[in-house]
Amino acid sequence: MSYLISGESGDWEVVIGLEIHAQIVSQAKLFSGAATAFGAGPNTQVSLVDAAMPGMLPVINEYCVEQAVKTGLGLKAKINLHSVFERKNYFYADLPQGYQISQYAEPIVGEGTVVLDMPDGETRDIGIERLHMEQDAGKSLHDQDPKRTFIDLNRSGVALMEIVSKPDLRSPEEAGIYLRKIRSILRYLGTCDGNMEQGSMRADVNVSVRPAGSDALRTRTEIKNVNSVRFVMQAIEHEAERQVEAYEAGGEVVQETRLFDAAKNETRPMRAKEYAHDYRYFPDPDLLPLVLADEDVERIRKSLPELPDDKKARFVSDYGLSAYDAGVLVAERETADYFETAAKGRDAKQAANWVTGNLFGALNKAGKAIAESPVPPGALGGLLDLMADDTISGRMAKDVFDEMFETGKDPAAIVADKGLEQITDTGEIEAVVARIIAENPDQADDVRSGNDKAIGWFVGQVMKATQGKANPKMVNDLLREKLGG
């Protein structure tokens, strides 16, 4: 199921690498004590350091370092005990220092691996090249005034992690799955909230193409600042096709930085001025090399939560779920937790079906996240219990669930209020069955003479007479007993 672009000269393979910029979850910025909350008024979260006032000095935020190490461990990557912050020098109005403090030659995290679950049930290992920490720039607001640009420094100095993959991705779909997987891992770790629409995660996408079967890497282009999974996939598709067309037309691909225009569905080069920098990296003399002790790393390792891959394996082995269902449930930590609470001490497969079926369906329709579900996991578990002890039928349960979702009421209360308890009293059902048979002698004869299908008509009549509350299995058994069907 490889993704190939067919051209006149043959098939082309796409080679993709992603640089993901992820905002570290932290109350304070990377080198200053200023706050980082999203949506605050312009320039209200700016310290003297963030505004690069004369004589101000950066001091590393230890919590951000811990978060970066945690992320490195979650990516099964090498943690570098010695890393160095450097200055990346360039002028821009929203870069107050005139340089960005970043890691360059010696990042805090080295090589790692991420496992992708492909839709066909296979897995793919994608290499991580490195993870480094850096500070974000501020924001230039060009739309506030016809002639002037305004600067908001709230983001200036916010801590970012840049996670660089190896060029191991081979299709837009893989890139999408990879990005979702990274987001899932970061969310499990609590090191990045992964909100792409708020800008706390964005990606630079490196794309090149080569004739299928070739091992050589060709010139790549970099598509900057793509801010959704869908756009990443679209950008790759368009850029790869553009490159194939260029080669097929006898042209070349130049190494350059491009932008993805989602409205026009195309990538186009950034102006040379926007990226043609010589960044003059050199170690930041205001900061000492960052040195970690083995014990620090081990302490953080011990604090790691169960990550999606391990959780999935456990769901398959402990709950007997299919790999597919387990994969769906572990994608978000909240979903996995919800499922485990609902399934505790119950039929796990049934719980999984209800979570991925009815619950997801209702949430989707209502446009709600699982954390906002009107049905808490304990209540869904209660509904499963009502089915397990035959208080209600599966058919009835669906109606009760809809009511729960709408009103947030407890299932037992809904059943009691509406008198929905299933009739499981043999005598009561027997009486109804006997009455219906007596009232319909012709149909009864029909069944007795071997028309097995007609028994369904009797089941319907009994259910109707009991307002659907009779236990369907008991009704069926009794009818067969009486009619000898």
Place this chain on the structure above:
Amino acid sequence: MTALTELSLAEAGKGLEAGDFTAEELTRACIEALEGGRDLNAFITETPDIALDRAKASDARRAGGKAAGPMDGIPIAIKDLFCTEGVLTTAGSHILDGFTPTYESTVSANLKDSGAVMLGKTNLDEFAMGSANVTSYYGPVKNPWKGPGGKDLVPGGSSGGSAAAVAGGLCSGAIGTDTGGSIRQPASFTGIVGMKPTYGRCSRWGIVAFASSLDQAGPLTRSVEDAAIMLGAMAGHDAKDSTSAPIDVPDFSAGLKEGVKGMKVGIAKEYNLDGMPGEIEALWQQGMDWLKDQGAECIDVSLAHTKYALPAYYIVAPAEASSNLARYDGVRYGLRVEGESLDDMYEATRGEGFGDEVRRRILIGTYVLSAGYYDAYYRQAQKVRTLIAKDFTEAFEQVDVLLTPTAPSAAFAIGDKMDDPVAMYLNDVFTVPASMAGLPAISVPAGLDGDGLPLGLHLIAKPFDEVTLFRAASALEEAAGFDARPPSPKGGAS
């Protein structure tokens, strides 16, 4: 009674303690001296109101029996590279026009907390880049000492205003910063004591940065004892500066008078430069003899990479400066010269805001960090720096301190060497190696040249061994008995 402004810092402290005079009286005397000495152009901003307020507060503390220590009530001058809350801070540059910080540098805050009284902000080479105090946007500073025929001389730089203020009797102590010799060389040129502590001893927080890996604050005073007292009030670990050393501040005055008997003094032949004036060499020999006479042992050592220190310094310091000065872009504070586009504004602002020497160093620094040149220049210079530090480490296995001249000449006339940057840079040839290695060093006035101008001797010690440095310096001071003073700024001899 000696004029109050002629007292050493230690003497003034004793006088205050004895109640011979008040901090207000002392401060008024200094303010008067400042006004009389304006021809020196030592101050960019005088702060007489702040000074009197703080002096009165000091007197009140003392009256209440709560004097903070030996600096309480002592008027001092602050190099205009230290950010001072509510007081114009210029770094000697046009580009910081109108910049009034909302914060106080750690060192000046420490001094304030010790009760010191700020008289004003002293002139300096623009962004501390210079060795003659001729690059300031606020004009050159004059050395209180006059050359033959009454010629105006440079006070050295970059802490030239601080040196001139102390040498000219405007105050007994001032703070400066030293990146490659900016405290020690002006001290030598003006006949006072100038001390650069170990890198990391004083916080750099709130000091306008020139070269972050080299910049250190230090005192300029008229005696070694005064320097020790003042440093005690300046130093200390600061969590706001990651390069500040988390170690305790000792009593720098302890053992000041214990002498140098048995002390091992290193003499490095590499400091014997070709073409060094005979009187500098003679003074150096004199210094050795003074120390030997007091029981020290002089030992020849080798600092093999000394000759590479100055060229390496002029790569590392401009490289860091080119990046440190990028923040002066006209966007947030200081000078802005409008332009058609953002780039136009940058060019207009920085072109007008920075003087020639600053622009020269930004260009050098940008060049040595550029793709394709980094390995040949910046990386190579860092390797040299490592070798220089290693030379010192090895020398200090044999000796306690090193003795060298402070500068290769006495003060020169204002205007000299202006067309020859390399000749200007050579002023720092003896002071730069210790800067590159982050070592504490001090210049002590030791004699006069043929024109009657002061010359200093320079001592270097192990990291954080300022106590030994002060002890050796005190012995040198004692033996030299340097008591020459420049003519009074108003005319006649003091």
